[in-house]
Amino acid sequence: MKMRKLSMIAILTLALASLTAHAGEVTVKDGKVRFLAVGKPSLLKIKGEGQSLNGSATADVKGDQAKIGGTFTVDLKGLKTGIGMRDHHMQEKYLESEKFPQATLKLAPFSGKLGSEQEFKGDLTLKGVTKPVTGKATVTQSKAGEFEVKATFPIKLTDYPVGVPTFAGVTVADDVTVETEFTGHAK
């Protein structure tokens, strides 16, 4: 009887482990990217959004611990701020998205407890210039082989050769917050 009970526990443990454990490559497609900037002099909130984050990551999940890293690209032409004329200026004059169509984020592997906020480090390449970034990320797992990541990090526009974006008398402040949200699927 005792042996049978132990066997049942072992089987259940193995089943749970196979449900939550994962190690290997995951692909990311159509993740969300948002940025929040402030326009001066009127302290105007400028929000941009795109659903154009793609890439691949390595994920190692054991129990409630996760380790994730990877490389992601963002299609800059897909970023919209809600005002067509402003988007045109942003794409043509500042991002020059015809010449530099993508930004790249290399995420150094970081680990922590699933569902809790962790600090991460990475490198963001924009218009051919790469600068280190640091931010916060939360990784959750809704089912085996699928991970949701929410990350946010600040950048300074003056770190990149984008100039000082100005549109119709409103100048964008140097500090911009970037948020990403994506789901990784096991290959």
Next chain:
Amino acid sequence: MNLHRVLAALAVTLTLAAPLTSHAFPDMVRHGYIHCATCHLSPTGGGTMSEYGRALSQEVLSSAGSEKENQPLWGAVNPPKWLQIGGDERAFYYANGTPAGTTTKLFIMQADAELAAVSEHFNAVVRGGIYYPGNFESRVHYLQWHPDDHWGIRAGRFMRAYGIQFPEHPLATRVDLGFDQGMETYNLEATYASESWEITGSGVFGNFGGPGRNNEKGFVLKYLRQIGDEPISIGASYELVSSPDGGNKKVLGPFATVSFGPKVCWLLDSGVVFYDPDKKGLVTTQKLDWEPTQGLHLFGTHEYSRPDFHVSNTARTDWGLGAQWFPRPHLDFLATYRLENLDALYKDTWTSTVWILGHIYL
């Protein structure tokens, strides 16, 4: 109401409507804009538009338009950067049906121009023109100082900050609380704005015995904040003024602008009024606006005004249905059908009014 007369009046109105203006559009919170100063030099809205405001007029307010059209006089003039021009011309038709008969009128309500000399920290603004019934005056003139991105100080004659500055100035919370056009006062105003909230305090100094319709003196406070990152702003205003006849008036009113997505917006403004020694009243205005396609608005309004609860027949209730169309930048037409109940004059009888307005901002 004779439909042909209304249509004829509409045609005449549209023909006459031609020159300058700048209204405030508080429903721009639908697009995430909570600060009036994003589009106007005045932190309380209306008046000369900023370059950004002109761009938005084309991009989010109008059915169609080109970049040139949003410029002063549709690009016909090219003033230097330090000079901004604006102004309003509004032609107005109304037909009012009461038990005593129907009256109609077509007239130019406003024809004015505004000049603003602007620099990084200082602005000087003057607006003047002809206002119905033919008075020539300057209702707005002020000096403005922006020591930094957050603070704004202003001194001169302008509409003090209270609640929602609806462009339809005859609405109850504007007319009955003392914020109608022509009721501008001399004020000393300070505004502090952050990304998500702003507070404005104004010392009110009446009109120094001038021709203004409002000689009240005292102060007004207004606080406004955005709820999170949502297209929702709420706030409250408080005014304490004394009128030339010696009585004090206190007005306290919450207000809200709530968007349900980018196409539907509900606006509420209010004022609970306390007059010395023990008179109390209530004034509210609500507006529900739906923009089915860019530039075309269908709206309903409700206004309730009872200046004295102790007197039973002082209440006024209005229901309105209307449409507003912005075919091109800085051009709009508005038509409203209103049902009004005036306890004092026509108890238990609803009177009907049609407003038709043509308006251009230069």
